[in-house]
Amino acid sequence: MPLRSFETWPHGAIMLDAEHTRFALWAPDAFFVSVELEDGQSLPLLPQADGWFVIKARCPAGTRYRYNIDGEIEVPDPASRAQAGDVHQHSIVVDPLAYDWQHSQWLGRPWNEAVIYELHVGALGGFSAVEAHLARLAELGVTAIELMPIAQFPGDRNWGYDGVLPYAPQASYGTPEQLKHLIDTAHGHGLGVILDVVYNHFGPDGNYLHRYAKGFFNEDKHTPWGAAIDFQRREVREFFIENALMWLLEYRFDGLRFDAVHAIKSPDFLQELAQRIRQQIDPARHVWLTVENEHNQASLLQEGYDAQWNDDGHNALHVLLTGETDAYYADYADNPTEKLARCLSQGFVFQGHTNREGEARGEPSGHLPPSAFVLFLQNHDQIGNRAFGERLARLAHPDALKAATALLLLSPMIPLMFMGDEFAAEQPFLFFTSHHGELAELVREGRRNEFAAFDAFADPEKRERIPDPNAQQTFEDSRPDLAADQASAIYQLYRQLLNIRHERIVPHVPGAHPLGAEVLARGAVTARWQLGDGSLLRIDLNLSDKPVVHFPQADASVVFEHPPKSIDLLEQGTLAPYCALVSLTAAAPLLPPDGERQ
Structure with a gap:
């Protein structure tokens, strides 16, 4: 195959027909690349322009493979559509058309109808196990479930923000077809499905890109996780844009939540990402795009994104409900009621205001509609980033929490609940991983050191009592009891409030x-x-x-x-x-x- 100049190839193993697959790897720092099949075949990839290696081969769906780089190391496909187990094992060729959709006419729901229920797939037992909760959630008044990240991560339990293979659904949760069945079943119940995606970094274990594609990173710009991803490279941009489109088109997710976009050092990428999605999605479909953004960039919410998770609203409410003012809650310690009022009337609390570190944060947001802000009393971060993962039911006066729940579910902002809120679940939600060796020790100590800024953990001996993220028990303790009594007062309160919302508020949010x-x-x-x-x-x-x-x-x-x-x-x-x-x-x-x- 002669060298040709392509702007970019589709990343990964793309089936061309029932028997043939095209493998494409961007490896500008490699001299030689081959596909190593599990049956022992070795297929040299042909070098192309701009660092690409490509081959068309007779490989049907189910073929297991890895890439050999310069005869020195075998690595998974960074665009693997599925893994045969862990991130270090073989990637699998996947037929994107194999699943037979039962609700192919589903077009989603308008954003004004959104009542979002965030959940962790692993804590509920995997893709198939989540299905058992869908009918109840729809009856409660939830209109969409939001999955914490499911991209393949090392080990079998993790929050998902350490993912290294963003195209592959986590193998311990189930197969690509089981994920599609979950989404299909949700659509049958009238529920949308949102996916939390992480485009600001790769996890530390199982990421081999530094070996053969250093261009994925810009060493001159850094994030809390190391060198920033270099979105100025067209190959890198396409890697993530193709990923977003895969989830929305092939898996038929109804929306994406983009994690910590403030750590993406190329703002124009976010604009292109939203533009490409809007261009390629059938305009008849309702597809929701939301962001987490510490910079409170109101301007981004006018460039193709529907809303931002409003940490400001949560933080002001949390201070009022609990009296806690440690760490980042210190920004809301002074005049928390005024800050809550600003949130309710203008969206963001910080709109260029100075935070506790003397830095101005945010942009004016009063011109945006209330539906541009996702409000919550709890989410995975705000519970799980506590040392012992306590929920508000253990921290706040029960009647104050009920009053705040009324605000959450009846304001024209978009409400988000975390799994178990509707039962006032007693189980904590802790930070958990399944790392090993030196990395496990680093994560354990890093977790405990995070709380040095909290008065209750200033003593190192007290920090030693913080649960080990890598312990199996930490994960088991974080699994909520969602088979609780639906006749309970708190469950009935949620049902009552959501009935009112759908009847009296939702039709008039636009x-x-x-x-x-x-x-x-x-x-x-x-x-x-x-x-x-x-x-x-x-x-x-x-x-x-x-x-x-x-x-x-x-x-x-x-x-x-x-x-x-x-x-x-x-x-x-x-x-x-x-x-x-x-x-x-x-x-x-x-x-x-x-x-x-x-």
């Missing part, structure tokens, strides 16, 4: 905008939004243990109150302790534009 939020006292706010139909939504919230002077809007209709009969007190000018009162004021019929009047 076009909603904030009308401001007022601080009533420490821990107490009132916030108002005009919904898309012109009606006014008002939430009065008191997370403190003291009554607050306040008066209702005379013509409002109360749609939810906690505790019961809160409205009686409010009519007397008092907002009760640990109270949430949600009301709607109907608007006059909206007039159509002048040109449409009859």
